[in-house]
Amino acid sequence: MSNKVIHAIYNDDDVLMEAVKQTRAAHHHIEEVYTPFPVHGLDKAMGLAPTRIAIASFLYGLVGLSVAFTMMRFIMIVDWPQDIGGKPSFSFIDNMPSFVPIMFEMTVFFAAHLMVITFYMRSKLWPFKKAENPDVRTTDDHFLMEVGVHGSEEDMISFFKSTGAVEVKVIEKH
Amino acid sequence: MYTFSSKLKTFSIVLMVLGILGIGIGFMSVPNKEEVKEMMKNAHDGHHGKTATHEVHENVGTHDAHKAEVKHDVHGHDDAHLEHVLHQQQNKPWSAFYVACIFFMLLTVGVLAFYAIQQAAQAGWSPILFRVMEGITGYLLPGSIIFFIVLLLSGFHVNHIFVWMDEAEVAKDHLLQGKAGYLNVPFFLIRAAIFLAGWNIYRYVSRKNSLAQDESNDITNYKKNFKWAAGFLVFFIVSESIMSWDWIMSVDPHWYSTLFGWYVFASFFVSGITTIALITLYLKSKGYLEYVNTSHIHDLAKFMFGISIFWTYLWFSQFMLIWYSDIPEEVTYFVFRIENYKLPFFGMLVMNFVFPLLILINTDFKRLSWIVVMAGIVILCGHYIDFYNMIMPATVGDQWYIGWSELGSIAFFLGLFIFVVFSTLTKASLVAKGNPLIEESKHFHY
Numbered sequence: 001m002s003n004k005v006i007h008a009i010y011n012d013d014d015v016l017m018e019a020v021k022q023t024r025a026a027h028h029h030i031e032e033v034y035t036p037f038p039v040h041g042l043d044k045a046m047g048l049a050p051t052r053i054a055i056a057s058f059l060y061g062l063v064g065l066s067v068a069f070t071m072m073r074f075i076m077i078v079d080w081p082q083d084i085g086g087k088p089s090f091s092f093i094d095n096m097p098s099f100v101p102i103m104f105e106m107t108v109f110f111a112a113h114l115m116v117i118t119f120y121m122r123s124k125l126w127p128f129k130k131a132e133n134p135d136v137r138t139t140d141d142h143f144l145m146e147v148g149v150h151g152s153e154e155d156m157i158s159f160f161k162s163t164g165a166v167e168v169k170v171i172e173k174h
Numbered sequence: 175m176y177t178f179s180s181k182l183k184t185f186s187i188v189l190m191v192l193g194i195l196g197i198g199i200g201f202m203s204v205p206n207k208e209e210v211k212e213m214m215k216n217a218h219d220g221h222h223g224k225t226a227t228h229e230v231h232e233n234v235g236t237h238d239a240h241k242a243e244v245k246h247d248v249h250g251h252d253d254a255h256l257e258h259v260l261h262q263q264q265n266k267p268w269s270a271f272y273v274a275c276i277f278f279m280l281l282t283v284g285v286l287a288f289y290a291i292q293q294a295a296q297a298g299w300s301p302i303l304f305r306v307m308e309g310i311t312g313y314l315l316p317g318s319i320i321f322f323i324v325l326l327l328s329g330f331h332v333n334h335i336f337v338w339m340d341e342a343e344v345a346k347d348h349l350l351q352g353k354a355g356y357l358n359v360p361f362f363l364i365r366a367a368i369f370l371a372g373w374n375i376y377r378y379v380s381r382k383n384s385l386a387q388d389e390s391n392d393i394t395n396y397k398k399n400f401k402w403a404a405g406f407l408v409f410f411i412v413s414e415s416i417m418s419w420d421w422i423m424s425v426d427p428h429w430y431s432t433l434f435g436w437y438v439f440a441s442f443f444v445s446g447i448t449t450i451a452l453i454t455l456y457l458k459s460k461g462y463l464e465y466v467n468t469s470h471i472h473d474l475a476k477f478m479f480g481i482s483i484f485w486t487y488l489w490f491s492q493f494m495l496i497w498y499s500d501i502p503e504e505v506t507y508f509v510f511r512i513e514n515y516k517l518p519f520f521g522m523l524v525m526n527f528v529f530p531l532l533i534l535i536n537t538d539f540k541r542l543s544w545i546v547v548m549a550g551i552v553i554l555c556g557h558y559i560d561f562y563n564m565i566m567p568a569t570v571g572d573q574w575y576i577g578w579s580e581l582g583s584i585a586f587f588l589g590l591f592i593f594v595v596f597s598t599l600t601k602a603s604l605v606a607k608g609n610p611l612i613e614e615s616k617h618f619h620y
Contacts, residue, residue, distance in 0.1 A: 054537075086500070097494040097497050097498065098498060100490065
């Protein structure tokens with residue numbers, strides 16, 4: 001009983017949005033929504049928590065900046081402070097402007113790449129991963145809402161029919 | 175319709191009166207030759223012991239006649255130095271006035287450029303702010319008249335802001351002679367007149383079309399404004415570049431930098447956008463802009479953030495390229511600033527870059543009025559200091575300090591700016607209802 005889910009399929013994103021709102025209002029738990037493209041405002045309608053990936057990216061940027069700073073201070077100032085074309089290598093600040101392009105690029109590099117990797121890890125994406133697509137049409141022109149079945153199955157089916165679903169299926173989930 | 179609150183009107187008039195007072199005190203307290211001599215003597219006495227031993231050491235075993243000659247030279251040098259410091263002291267109130275004057279006028283030009291870009295790009299979010307922008311650009315006409323008068327006074331040798339206008343200086347300076355084909359007073363004033371006229375004409379026409387569009391049933395006025403905006407932007411980018419060489423770079427006529435025009439543009443463009451945000455928030459807080467929501471503020475704050483970083487990029491590109499190659503004829507510009515203007519020079523970098531970078535990077539913060547106002551005030555002060563750093567080192571040298579002249583000039587122009595801008599705002603409805611994009615703008619949501 002408890003591992004049964006309903007797959008309500010829609011063919012319009014406006015209808016889907018309306019259905020999501022009704023489902024939430026009726027206190028059915030939405031497990032997942034599959035869409036072929038980003039539907040603006042869907043996350044808000046579903047009540048998903050906002051992403052924190054921008055915060056992660058900011059912190060990665062700081063890491064990149066520190067790496068660049070430490071690296072160049074050690075190499076150019078501490079380890080072998082040569083006179084290269086008259087550039088002042090007495091202290092980091094003396095020669096700072098020439099390090100800025102590298103510090104900038106390293107900040108961007110770390111912020112961008114580590115954020116992308118974080119995204120892959122958090123959303124469990126990698127090559128050769130088995131696709132988790134309940135219905136092939138959801139990558140083309142259909143929208144699918146997956147809702148756990150609690151209580152009367154018939155009532156839920158008629159409820160989702162009433163929200164404008166073109167198809168309602170009950171699936172046994174393993 | 176907006177009504178100019180009597181409180182704000184009084185405030186602006188008080189600012190103007192205090193400003194005139196400050197400017198007056200600045201001009202009255204210019205020291206004369208004797209006072210400067212006294213000042214320099216006092217400053218010298220501190221080092222006297224050291225200098226004396228040095229001189230004695232150098233002159234050991236030399237001929238008496240030679241000694242006399244050395245002494246004479248030192249004396250001649252002192253006179254030239256006295257003249258130099260006197261000139262700088264006399265320049266101070268003028269330069270302070272000039273910096274505040276050009277800052278507020280260019281800030282308005284920045285708003286005008288932003289307005290033209292929004293029109294030409296057919297932006298859907300900003301039409302609700304067009305009347306605010308038009309209100310701010312109302313200051314352009316009075317601002318540019320005062321500015322042109324200052325340029326005329328310089329041209330007629332009332333002040334010494336532009337050293338290349340001084341014929342005695344040009345006569346002994348080969349570099350200035352070589353540039354005389356471009357840097358001469360009649361051509362300079364003609365250029366200034368053309369640029370100021372061009373900007374004011376665009377401002378006048380676009381405002382007229384914008385008001386006419388409110389009463390109209392078709393969109394001919396809107397289309398006209400679109401074409402005018404595109405034409406203006408072409409004229410603007412050319413005139414802006416030349417303007418920056420004329421009005422700002424030519425105070426240092428021995429120095430040149432190719433990206434200077436862009437750098438100046440970024441500085442007043444971000445100030446202009448910040449002013450739009452501040453005035454919008456003020457009007458919103460008084461309940462005059464019912465359709466302006468946090469998404470509009472968010473967009474303005476994003477522009478403030480982005481253009482602040484653009485400004486820093488240009489500042490750094492200019493600085494680093496000159497620092498790196500270290501060519502003596504170029505690098506003196508920065509050497510002098512770092513030696514004598516260390517705090518304003520690096521302080522503005524904190525105010526114009528580090529502070530907005532850290533505070534305006536957060537999406538939630540960009541929607542909070544008090545954060546945007548705080549960041550805006552810091553950005554505006556920072557860019558005033560930027561203009562201060564561009565003008566003052568060339569005209570007053572190491573004799574600078576922020577005193578009556580500077581604060582008075584800022585207060586006067588700020589008062590005038592508030593007075594003119596808010597008077598202009600009362601003259602038309604705050605919603606440009608004829609604009610075909612106004613509905614989209616009213617419902618803009620990000």
